Amino acid sequence: MKEGEREIKEILVVEDEEIIRQGLKVLLEKVIGGFTVTEAKSGEEALSMFYQSLPHLVITDIRMGGMDGLTFISKVRQVSAEVPIIILSGHSDFEYARTAMRYGIQHYLLKPINRVELSETITKLFKAETKQDTSRLFDKILQYIDDYLSHEISLKNIADHVFLNPQYVGQLFKSELNQTFTEYITEQRLKRAKKLLKETNLKVYEVAQLSGYKSPKHFMTVFKHEVGMTPVQYREFS
Template sequence: MYKVLLVEDEKVILEGLREMISQTAPQFRVMGTAAGGTEALEFLRSDVPDVLITDIRMREMDGLTLVSKAREMYPDLLMVIISGYGEFEYARRAMEYGVLNYLLKPVERHEWVTAIQKIQLLLDRRYGVSSSQTMDTPGEAECSSGDTRKIIRDVKEYIRLHPDGDLRLQNIADLVHLNPTYLSKLFKNETGTNYSEYVAEARMERAKWLLVNTQLKIYDVARLSGHQSPKHFMLVFKQQVGWTAGEYRNRFSTDEQL
């Protein structure tokens, strides 16, 4: 499930966008909303969406200023501007900031669907997800080698996309309609790694990425990488990586990100 931050100061339009996402983009979830740029930036300091969708004309901070600041925080963030203003200059400046789409109000449904499909394709490629990925695999007691590979591939992709989610074996087994013990055995046979060890490693890799590519607080990095306790996260990070989280960030972040 990809996370969307909606920024719009007109409540009716905001709710309309939320409903359109719900109806046309089942792989996307609105994780947060903001009535203006300042509120949106506060949100971005504590969480990382996959997509930012913002109006261009707002009272205390216009959308172009917001996307420029968001781009500084998250260079790879996908962004879409929706506006009632069709002047060429706005569109040109939006493209300079790397905005993926510039849609005019009222947004035509087919234009929206085209835009969101393009975004999903880009995110699927980024995270290594098959465009035909589903989690509704058969629940036979035994699986063929092809079925097994697909199940384990889907499980690994789900873990990669949801490091901050509930990744207990029972929950993942329910998703793929298998007995937890059987799934655990399949996972170990296919990957050579215990399921719990794989989850821990995936979460640590997510934490490393967040430390290097964002300026989130350490406790936010811990939360977004699936670690419930910041203190435990810092202890485990030092044990596994050899540096504290702060030392790792200082060592591997670029000058622009510091």
């Protein structure tokens, strides 16, 4: 994204009343702007969409047929504690609001929806969710990888370390570095291997182990493919 460009935020709207759902879509995409809306008419449908692609924001009705809003929210929170959620309700019910707060929900709007109130809520929400926060979290992820580079590292390992969903962590690599997790890991392993080959007299199999490769043969195959020469040749000619 170029400097000055506004990032298009993805919003998942969960509402069983079609007229309200479509009204929110128009309000968010055309009136407020800067958003693309995915619609779901039930908690079950929304959960399936959420698993496929994490949105920047969820706006959900609290009372729906089938899976109600609070059940949906509890399942969302099992996947990600980070995605912000706004609750909509036609009922000024304190118990619902109090239960929602247990899931980290701070925004609770009553129907009929006041477009000014909704716009202000979203503006404050995304202002609070700064790039700085994301960068700080991502720095923690990169530090973990650096610390454990000689070990096996999976997205699940990292996700457990930072209390996030593995899919979301994978998306962070694309958004922050424009690389996949696997591409980044390979790049860092080879970077370490090159440094060890240049600066130490360690045997190739020791370099492989310290760079996170259990199999020296696999290490040599990857190294040759990515660098264009064998580890021994790299040590001799660099």
